Amino acid sequence: MATSKQANFLLPEDLLDEFRKAVPGRQQSKVVAEALRKELKRLKLxxxxxxxxxxWKEKDHPELKEGTEGFVRRLRKSTRLTRSQ
Structure with a gap:
């Protein structure tokens, strides 16, 4: 488990009040950390x-011009042949 450090930041008063009512004191840091991790993951994505x-340039992938179904079927067929040997 990573070490923890204290961070100080400002929150809107109404949000902080609602948070304190909804989350017990001993779980607040955990809830904030989980929410922050989730939001950071979303921002990175x-x-x-x-x-x-x-x-992705269409000119670089003419094999997909007619859609992906035929391309994927050909890929699967070629791997089936090598797997059965």
Whole structure:
């Protein structure tokens, strides 16, 4: 388990009041840490999607012009042949 450090930050008063009513004192740090981890994961995913937008070029993948079904079937068929040997 990672070591813990204290952090001080400001929250809107209504949010803090609701949080304190809903979460027992001994669980508040855990709840905040879990919520922050989840939000950071979401932000990282969002950034990755934004950064990679446009990376896939149709001209580089003409085999998918008619859709993915035929392409995937050909891939699966080729791996079945090598697995059965």
């Amino acid at each position: 969002k950034k990755s999607l934004q950064d990679s937008f446009g990376a």
